[in-house]
Amino acid sequence: MNTIRNFPFDPIAKDLREGKCIPFLGAGASSFPSDVEAKPPSARALAWELAKEWNHPQYQVFCDTANSNDPATQERSLRARIDCENLMLVSSWVEHGLGDRPRLDEKLRLYLAEKPLSSNPLHKLLARVAKQRPMAMITTNYDDLI
8 A cells, every 4th residue: 555654755865965856845835834823824715815805706706606506506606716716816816907916915925924934844854954955946835934
């Protein structure tokens, strides 16, 4: 049975220490501190907050259709929710549709920069390795923990 315990981490660790691999971190890299208040919001949660605050058109569709029993309306509601959880879509709409980039920047700073975020064991491990051998790291995260 393939489990995380059977994963061959040793060759990866060796390559990392020798500078032969570049860590590529996805959205989950910052999402596992034990203190919920110390981790950044997920992109989905942040998008939902922005959609709600700026009353994104799809947010209104979701609110208007959320309790329907009609299958077609339920599908519209689901599609609206998915749109409202898309950070790129919602933030682009706020910036270009409403022309409110300054307030968007302010809101993102509030969620991501002004609230102290804690590093987790992965960040600490990469920092220890980088102290011994400087390395490049690639991340898709929008926080600045890396």
